Amino acid sequence: MNYYSFEEIDELGETLVKKYIKDNNLKNVWCIDAEGIVSELLGCNIVYAQFAEEDPNKSGFLSDGVTPINIYTDGKTKAVIYPANTIVVDLPLRLKRNYAQERFTIMHEGGHKIMESHSPGLAKAFFESKFDAEYDYKKDDLKRVFNSCEIYANRFAAAVLMPRFLLEKALKAYNGGEYISIYGSYLIKESDKVIIQKIANRLGVSYSALLNRFKSLKMFNAKDADEFLGQLTIAEGK
Secondary structure: OOOOOHHHHHHHHHHHHHHHHHHOOOOOOOOOOHHHHHHHHOOOEEEEEEEOOOOOOEEEEEOOOOOOEEEEEOOEEEEEOOOOOEEEEEHHHHOHHHHHHHHHHHHHHHHHHHHHHHOOOOOOOOEEEOOOOOOOOOHHHHHHHOOHHHHHHHHHHHHHHOOHHHHHHHHHHHHOOOOEEEEOOOEOOHHHHHHHHHHHHHHOOOHHHHHHHHHHOOOEEEEOHHHHHHHOOOOOOO
16 A cells, blocks of 8 residues: 555554664764665665756655766766666755755655655655745646655655654753744744744754654744734834
């Protein structure tokens, strides 16, 4: 059965993290070792190359040993077939400013690997890419971006890099163990945004990824949007 529930993926990711921590006798872990997990526990090799795909939003690729990927090499575009279980990461993600995206991309591709091993045929040679509302996608590209395999892989990456036990630890350290309050669907106090960013930096993830993870795990205080107005300074009579 080629189906996973989000709860299964969350438990799978957290179990992998705890195994990696135990096997390596790690203490006081904050930033999960994405490269270590995909190499030691999932048996993947990681390489970096300059992507030359038509879709500029593609940033990662898990090779099946058969499907080629277009890369720039020696100033030319070349179709390259990497050995199976090779995770190819777009070279610009090595830049310091792209650190969080690099880690998420690596673990996203690791998600394809582990899910395919448990449900053969579920994921083979998939690209990781972000949806860009301004990009003119072809029909096949849209199917790929919104494919259930991509949704599963994103959830897996979040589960590994931001497991519940680590988020609980972070909230204790940065917010006295209290959940962040979200007013309506998106409104958050500036002071709480600072806390989210501090936690994201400590975990090596992006602000948006962490916020989405808090939401997906329902680890936040849900409040009415109207209450947010009480947090604002509004000039009298206006």
